[in-house]
Amino acid sequence: MLSRSIDPASAAGGVSVETTADVDAVIARSDALVGIEDVQKSLNRSRASVYRYTNTDPRNLNPPFNPRKLNPEYRGDQKDPLLFHPNEVARFAKDVLRIKEVTVEVLNSPSTATQQCLGAILEELRLIRSHLEGLQDAPSDLSARRERQDRSAA
Incomplete structure (x- = not known):
């Protein structure tokens, strides 16, 4: 079985491409865009043939779907x-x-700094919520809270 893969860290946008004997084009992460090199490797074609396959026109930057x-x-x-x-x-x-079997596989992208920051914020909010839920005598209105603070100060 022929198998080839691109390291997600080295590929643009974390795209992983694998080729097997029956599956000549397996593309991962459907939300990431892939460049000519990744298309070339996934289709097992030369760069020149990929450019020939591509719907481009020198007079029209974005030609209609073909x-x-x-x-x-x-x-x-x-x-x-x-x-x-x-x-x-x-x-x-x-x-x-006319490749017989083509599979598009969606993988989780590597964690970014933004995702890590949002995860830390979410964890902090969960801790705050569990602390607030753990309070036994949580006053329901402002007057009850004032009375509670007055008692503890005296």
Whole structure:
């Protein structure tokens, strides 16, 4: 069984691509966009053939969808790199290249600094909630709280 993989840390956007004897295009993380190199490796085609497959036009930055071509994502500038949605690569492999079995697999992305910060905030909120729920005599209104504070100060 032929097997090839790209380390998620080295691939753009944490994309993992695997190829086996029966499955020539397995693309991971359907929410991440993949570049020409990842498409080339997943389809096991040369860079030149991937460019030939791609729906591009020098006169039109974003040509309309072509079901016989590999359609890149929207670009704002001609200098922007060609990026492809993994589902589009899988569709192209299945419908145009006639690859028998194509699987799109969604994996969890590596944790980012933002996700770690949000996780820490969530944990802190859980601790605060459990502390507040643990209070036995939690006053229900402001006057009861004042009475409670007056008693403890005296």
